Amino acid sequence: MAKAPAKKAFALRLDPAVHAAIERLAADELRSANAQIEMLLREALERRGIRVKTSPQPQRGRPARED
Known part of the structure; x- marks a missing residue:
C-alpha cells in the first residue's frame, strides 16, 4: 500500500x-x-x-487480493 503524502506541521x-x-x-x-x-x-x-491542487487521499479498507 502506498504511503499518503505527509502534511506539513x-x-x-x-x-x-x-x-x-x-x-x-x-x-x-x-x-x-x-x-x-x-x-x-x-x-x-x-x-x-490561486488554485491549490488537492493531494490524493489514502486508500481505505483492505487491499485487493493478489490471486
Whole structure:
C-alpha cells in the first residue's frame, strides 16, 4: 500500500476568540478544527485566484487480493 503524502506541521498562534469561532464552525460542519482551518485557507486562496491542487487521499479498507 502506498504511503499518503505527509502534511506539513507548523505552530499557528490564534486569538482565542478566532479559535473558538473556528471550533464552533467546524462542529457545525462535522470537521476537526484543523480541517476547518485548511478549508478556510483554501477558500481564501481561491478567492484570490490561486488554485491549490488537492493531494490524493489514502486508500481505505483492505487491499485487493493478489490471486
